[in-house]
Amino acid sequence: MKKTIVCIALVAFAFSCGNDDSVTNEEPQSLPVEEGRSQQISDVYDYQIKVNQAAHVAVLNNLVTQSLVFEETATETELLALQDAWKTAFLNWKSNEVFNLGAIQSSFIHTRINQWPTNYEALEENIASEETLNNDFVSSVGANTKGYSAIEYLLFHETNAVILTELTTGENAERRMQYLLALIENLAEQAEFLQTFWEGVEPSFKSNLETGVNGSQNQVVNAIIASLEAMKGTKIEEALNAETDGETYFEAYRSRTSKEALIVNLNTLYKSYLGAYEAQTGFGLDDYLIEVLNRPDLDIALQEAFVVAMSDLEAIDGAIEDTLVTDVAALETLRTDLQTIIGLFKTDFSSAANIVVTFNDTDGD
Template identity: 30%
Template sequence: MIKKITSIFLLALLISCSSDNTEPTNSFNVKQLRVDIINSVEAPVVADFSESITQLNNSIITFANTVNEQNLNLLKEAWKQAAANYSLIEVLNIGDIKDSFIQTAFYSWSANESAIESYIASTNEISKEAFNSVATNTRGLSAIEFLIYEKSVAETLEDFKNTRRLKYLKTLGENLEEKITTYTSLWDNFKDTFIENNATGINGGVNQVVNSMYALLEDVKSFKIGQPAGIEKTTAVDATLLQAEKSSYSLFLIEQNLEGIKKLYFGDENGLDDYVFSITNTQELNNRIEAQFETLNTILLKLKTTSLKEALVNEKEEVTNLYNAVRDLLVLLKSDVASTLSVIITVTDNDGD
């Protein structure tokens, strides 16, 4: 009888310890964390982005109907809002959204200026359908920025007397409206899958989120700061490599990227910080992450008196400090957060050193 009881106990122990590639049962509700990511992060930022794309398209229509300086200025403000809201959703490039590559359809920078001008000068069809097959850096937010910010106000208004140029702009807005419908549908269909995804490993929900945070930080470090500043790849400063260089909005979009990452980490009701605490039983790592965000905010405040384009030349030390602070946050995420949460970082870094 004792042998039989012992055998049953050992069998139960083996079953409970077996690897089923699902999240371990503990006091922290990881599924609720995924619910909160959807409700507190995804839902509001996607709604705001969708609204700003609609507003951008409406502003394009208003400008196309009456081409004047007032409507051009309103269009520029609508562009800035859409670009800012895009920068908040950029960190949510996971699962079906990532697989669809739809984020590049919204914003692929820098714009291919010569290709845009060639298309306008050609007899090629200008339509939503035709634009779906052209390169992403000839449409989307980067193309709109080029068309409305490249030249002076007077020159821009004069250029838009060209009916094909105006039609190109109008079709860019229509294309974005079409893409935002697809984007919100993707999220509507994916959010339940994300919430129910209790797998560990590279396909797990938390793993996807941490990897997306890491990937965006890599892009910020390398493509949005390091390479334009001559810190990575080359020692030459090249402001044309900046995101949103023509609108001088580069720094604010970086700030929005970092805000999106911070929101995802600290959450509202639940965040990754709560998950970390449930494992470590200490706030030490979370405090280091928070301190690093505060360091970044301090540097960004110092740089706010100028554009990043000007800072590359006139504030080189502060730009380097910004680069280093982003790199340090990357290290914390990769070495400490990922290790604590048993996350596998599958993104390769872009470091040119």
């Protein structure tokens, strides 16, 4: 049963708080550590990882269908529809990429789905080569010439008029179309493989309740920290530090969906922390803090930090790629917001929950 927490209603992003319990002078009864850990891990798998994997496979099946329609009727209308299908699938992936942990991480499957930035020079060489451009070929090439970023390059690197010409009547148009279709087919195949992989490791993931680096809860917290560090560092800081062409350092600058991707990233992390999933309220890390560790103070600090970061991110006007010119201070504030959350997880939460932090950033924070 959830204990009282402070409701934070700064933005629509904040989820509903736990119900107030009757005030009592009795000491709260803590949930046993292993029981709380088991409940948190089971719920994050059943209500977030499993559900998100199925949704990802579904949106990629739609992307495959739309790509075949585009092949048959390569018009500007169908190109726009294909671009929209890519954006939908890419943003869905942003709710899955945080869970790159344990056996999943060791399989390198995430890099085959999205390795950013893409090596577009090598990609163009593949198109210009004499290799047969099919699913098998895509499986054989490096991660930075396939997956979401490679598809984004082919669909968004120029104006739609130029892209349509490249894929229909331009030089190597037939091979460019073949590569695009093969990339999408391979991406859908990788998503199905990842879903099956997760189904296979479900029992061990749920039963691994040990403390230390191999424990599932430890891995989840480290994955959250790594995702936050990636958002702050490679997805924001590199653009801020770039001497020229800073906008090209944003993850999805060609499609101008970098801001939306960051929103999904942060929203997913907050849902995981709260146990506030799409169709089910579960036992989150916040419940673990309150009901096992008796640290409502830390829960309040984390919720406040998440909400401030999301509020500042959503307040950025327009595409984040333009913010380097129009409002660089907003990006610097967002970077600071994310560092606040990182600090709370790496220091306070890890100490309270006996988490061994294995992720180290490279900037000394």
